Amino acid sequence: MADKNRYHHIFCADENRVVLKDRTPANDYIHASWMEMPDGVQFISTQGPIKATVPDFWHMIYTEKCAVIVMLCQYQESDQEKCQKYYSDTSETTFGDYKVKVVEKTTEMFVPVKYTVLQVTKK
Numbered sequence: 001m002a003d004k005n006r007y008h009h010i011f012c013a014d015e016n017r018v019v020l021k022d023r024t025p026a027n028d029y030i031h032a033s034w035m036e037m038p039d040g041v042q043f044i045s046t047q048g049p050i051k052a053t054v055p056d057f058w059h060m061i062y063t064e065k066c067a068v069i070v071m072l073c074q075y076q077e078s079d080q081e082k083c084q085k086y087y088s089d090t091s092e093t094t095f096g097d098y099k100v101k102v103v104e105k106t107t108e109m110f111v112p113v114k115y116t117v118l119q120v121t122k123k
Contacts (some may be wrong), residue, residue, distance in 0.1 A: 054095045
């Protein structure tokens with residue numbers, strides 16, 4: 001499991017970690033946790049995927065039917081990678097069993113929040 005963590009000293013608590021569906025217990029780990037807001041709304045909080053876990057990331061997004069991904073970091077900060085690029089801006093890309101393509105994205109230069117609409121399909 002430690003090889004699937006970006007930071008080897010930060011682990012998910014078993015009681016609220018996301019368990020990857022349709023996987024064997026030996027392969028059901030992703031560094032992601034279920035969170036709940038005071039009003040009962042649930043969401044998943046996860047690390048920025050590393051290269052080896054991008055297919056797991058898309059498996060989680062697809063099987064948990066996530067409609068929105070909010071990225072709170074840059075891909076690179078100073079000299080350190082914070083998140084592996086998990087989709088291509090220019091072409092449909094395959095990550096494990098999933099194909100991901102950009103359908104729409106913002107082009108305004110001065111908006112601090114950008115959005116990209118992605119289409120995810122299972123092969």
